[in-house]
Amino acid sequence: MDRLQEALEAWRRELGEEHVLADEVTLARARTATFATTQAVSAVLRPGNTEEVRACVRIAQQTHVPITPVSAGRNQGYGSRVPVRSGVLVDLGRMNRVLEFDEDLAYLTVEPGVSFAQAHAFLEERGSRLQLATIGGPPQASLIGNALERGDGIGPHGDVFQHVCGLEVVLPTGECLRTGPGRYPRAQAASVLRWGAGPGLDGLFSQSNLGIVTRMTFWLAPRAPCLRLISGVLEDPFQLGPVLERMRQLRLEGTLREAFSLWNDYKVLSVLGQYPWEATRGLTPLPEAQRRKLRAEHKVFPWHLNCVLEAPSEAQAQAAQERVEHVLKETLPTLICLREEEMGPGGLRQVPSARNLRMMYWRKRTPLPEVPEPERDGCGFIWLSCAVPMTASHLETALALAEPLPLRFGFEPNLCVLGVSARCAYLVVAIIYDREVEGEDARAMACHDALQQALGGAGYYPARLGIQAPVLPFAPEDDSPAVLRTLKAALDPHGILAPGRYLP
Template sequence: MNETDAKVPVDGSPLELALTAWREALGEAHVVVEPDALEAAQTATFATTQRIPAILRPADTAQVQACLRIAQAHGVPVYPVSGGRNWGYGSRVPAGDGSVLLDLGRMDRIVEHDEQLAYLTVEPGVTFRQAHAWLREKNSSTFITTIGGSPDASLVGNALERGDGRGPHADIFQHVCALEVVLPTGEVVETGHARFPGALAAPVFRWGLGPVLDGLFSQSSLGVVTRMTFWLARKQPYLREFFCTVNDDAYLWDAVDRLQALALDGTLKGSFFFWNDLKALSVTQQYPYASVGRTPLPDPFRDQFREGFGRWAISGALSAPDAEIGALLERRLATALEGAFRPVTFAPPPPDGESHFQGVPSEANLAMAYWRKRTPPPQAPDLDRDRCGFIWCSVALPFTGAQARRAVEIADRVPRLFGLEPNLALLAHSPRCLYLVTALAYDRDARGEDARAHACYRALARELAQAGYFLTRAGLQAQEASPSVRDASSEVVRRLKAVLDPRGILAPGRSES
């Protein structure tokens, strides 16, 4: 960042007065204004223009309260982030220009764990990697659901963005409770029974008494969550990951219906996935520039990969309390997938139950963000630092083969119009709902690719919405693509915002519709 690009505060300005107060509240070392640090925080996996004048690093809830009260007093906007690994949705770049970054990464304490009741209470700086290591050290029989993103992403941040995971708790936000939230005014609220002194059921009973407030603070700018309880899953004695490939789209849509029935009756208790060939290819290698020399990927090269893979892969895991029940589940799944291009195969039992489907985080899927890069992925991937071009487009659809086919036809066609490969996955989010996730991967160092990818995202989100398939997560890339609503919900949220955040200092510019 050039010195002329930074918004240098004028002595006595609201920002300078706020910075002085924040230094007193947090300590000089935790109010960061160094240009290199600000430049890194302003970088995402697609083009952004927002500038950050400072980064605040509070250590606890009381310091978060102080930060927000100072922001209110001086009218200086702040934008909270937890792990800052929201790759593909905007990373840690604020929605509005000039917002001070409220980095909660120092708040990384595991507050409470109950082995019998299977829950874990954490602060927002706790990552999936940290939680897994902590539970493993405790020799716990429980695990936290993992995600396809970075192991260094925040549990709290991912849950609040309503991320999806592997294993039995695919809908992560459905399995949390007892939020501690600092409002933009600096007041603290706790959700569910946690607001009652000495409430023993606070970490195990989500609804509490009266209106349920938890959802107000998910995908919103109404408060800063400083603590959350996660319900854990218990490792099963029997676990088998399964895999098969499909080379006929007509068979795939039939398989979607068959597997939905198995999810509804409990045979498939966790998440499972349908990946197209391009997604699988992008995880195993980078774009073959040496042999192809141009983009997008020509059909003949894709056909060569399909010879050994097929058009789609279906994968997931079966779990059961013993091998006898597990064998029955295997037979039911094999019958449902009879006729696949490659018969369903079951992996050997993982050693000590160590599996992505039982809480072991992995960076393997991050490779797809390097698909169009001309340099190899580093050992420690950082998509922002490495200037990967990467945008997610995720929509929800009814879990039927007919709806999956209709949505996939759109997502397969639109990226091609913009010279990008359609990297597609269908994720079984619940027995009734599928996510269709499209990854737009490109090279930010190639001239014009940022603009092309943004245009592709807008066109794809628009056409999917016109067909009835709407976004599940709206990152920075969705600021110009958020769909209109037909009811008064947006107005209700605006009124709530005006009451809870009278000066509009928390995450201004964030879309909440």
Template sequence: MANTDSSTGALPPGISAAQFDQALAKFRALLGPDLVLTDEEQIAPYTKIMVAEETEKHMPGAVVLATTVEQVQGILKICNEFRTPVWPISTGRNFGYGSAAPARAGTIILDLKKMNKIIEVDPVLGTALVEPGVTYQQLHDYLSENNIPLWLSCPAPSAIAGPLGNTVDRGVGYTPYGEHFLMQCGMEVVLADGEVLRTGMGSVPNSNSWQVFKWGYGPYLDGIFTQSNYGVVTKMGMWLMPAPPAYKPFSIRYEKDEDIDLIVETLRPLRIAQVIPNAMVFANVMWEAATIIPRSKYYDGKGVTPDSALEEIKAREGIGAWNVYAALYGTPEQIEVNWAIVKNAVEASGKGRIITQEEAGDTEPFKYRAALMKGDMTLQEFGLYRWRGGGGSMWFAPVSVAKGSETVAQMNLAKAILNEHGLDYVAEFIVGMRDLHHVVDVLFDRSDPEETQRAHACFSKLLTEFGKRGYAVYRVNTAFMDQAADLYGPTKRAIDQKIKRALDPNGILAPGKSGIDI
């Protein structure tokens, strides 16, 4: 039962307990008592973080759940009245980037999971319009149940995540539609003052092109509502991929760490030419192993996993030092032509063993990778959190150009910093198009205060040392948003703040998100 007095969460900064109780009373009057969560037991699911900081630093003041746009407007009105900060979430499954918890203690969480309508799917144009609480699993089931031959593009923890939340945080997937913000078209946004903005063609009365033409007229606005705290996105249009007549996933296994240079140089031209139309993943031995086995199967000691254990894993589990995943899409004739190009390129390079679905069968991790690359649901990659155990995870994801010359030095630098702090280099490179994402999962034991402290220092050093070399992350967890923002320079931060002051003068929306404050 909802607490009808004060909250057991943290107080918002500058707000007295009496003032906060008044705000909570107004939330209950607007939403009903069951949609205002204040008891410790009710708030607990929103406090489960994986970052290397104390839970208290991210303790929410309360949780409110909206079911309509009008309720979102009403919530923001109350937040403005009492100067109470509010942190909007959709599904709250942003593991490794901060989960559902706010960046700062005392912030009220605005949970939008009950706004979960699939408003429209156009099977002819391949478009969808969804609310924040819609999950990939829900949308996948809708397409299946209605025999609509469209594919989703989803992140690795697909089933429980949602397309709106993933897209506005500029997440990615593994089909040819994997650059999710590129495939977004039209937003409805509740601004801090309660005004409702429809971007693009959505602001035209009776328009039928909201989900097909991104740009509208005048300045393009959708981008400022991604990775920001300028508004609450309550609807989003997206483009879905027509199911191809044929699909051919494949893997290429390489035996040496230093092969990563050759891998990028061999396959990047095929990606740019659209011979390989989806983002290519190059996963290292520990990333692959973590999705199928615990580390303790081969090494049960403390600190860095020794090379001898990794060699044993490679030999016994059939895993390469680097494991490439990509796919071909189209008619059987198109795939046959492109498959010959891929095989010739790999053979000409002199390294790499190609593995097809026929050879791999139902074995993991090939099976879940093949599912991801066609937009099917999987949670297999959560095996990463079993590798060391202890519930600690922070994703470090610097971006550079897709050239082999970028890879070996980055790999050696990241590995050295992680090993210095007693942690493993669990990583993958992803070639999106011309960009190269170097994704490292900093895994640690949150139940061990000393290891948590080391993990925090490690992540900070990764940001610093990569930043010195011109590499910055494209997303980051809630513990390091300010440090990541600093990498982009004072002018960028100043402009972010100017926009914030203009759209949210009371600074109520997600303070600290992406390092942005008033």
């Protein structure tokens, strides 16, 4: 009997037949991303608890069959649920319990299958005064998968992995550990203190293949009673640098606690509608005349700034708004500050929404479906997110590299600058195309590689990697590759856990 058959039989005994899937529909879904992939998935395992995850790992160790975990598998633009190398997928979606919630201490402890939509509904049902960072991505994406990828969200805890603790991790050896004080009996501070005594291990398990996380605590932020939308349009791209500098100032001094975003016109247009195939008679990338027409039709400008100001009282909101106006108005004369009640339905409370998923259908010739399923629909979509110090000169340099490249490959430069922290912005490029057009898969990946090479060559490295580039094509100058190889060999001697994902 070959190793895979041996492993499948053992997994069936441990999980039950119904939780070891190998039907063609499941496998096709597991190996399809929003760009070309060649990896095969031989089975999908669906453990229901930590003990079953440990059993999955032990069997993989015994049989040397590689396994890769996903929490919700909605990593769209970075590879969806496709593993870096062929193997078996461990889908943690059945483990979807909220394990702990404390309104006073403001935290929520969850299993990997808990989604943003589920967590949001959980807090709503309890009339909670607390909020979780909301991503602009799929509402069905998982809190844990997003945090492990060091994702970014909207809300005071937008730099998600900075606000988590108490990880429970199953190692490739089958051992299980808890990070922070939670490793001790009756630890009272397990969910409120990140470090405890001794080395902090949390970071080892984010963007890595050293363990499967089966539990994590998320710190929540109070929902401020007073919100204002700070927004403005940049009629001239030269305003970008000065606006960024002033936003940094407002973030550093604490007037603005939330991430801000700057979207270019292509990004706004791709959320509002689809490519004007008829008007352009099939010509790509979008001709300048059409770009201007669409801008005028939809009141879209070269760049749009958005940020939410939060304050615990009306007086503080008013003072903060005045400060924002004082710092920004001269550079951004179009600045407007709207109170929540002026915003209309939905207001400013962030609710997980599928709205931005429309972007993925920008270049499709078929209309947007009611429920987006981009992998099924042949949407071509690749993200590249690079870290840029928050100064005008860095942003201008990075943009000068990133902006012209997509056009050379036949795509619109769909760009966003995210002020996730006070010192560092992410320049996020989306390459959007139609996988059903012959040659576009290859062209889009060549565009991604050229962008990564150009930005990385100037020192602007990705903040996060997709399976399209699971390790960076740049050699570190220090001894980290050897150290990481030693760690991996110690924790995963047969290299069975997510081989190739960030680490060998």
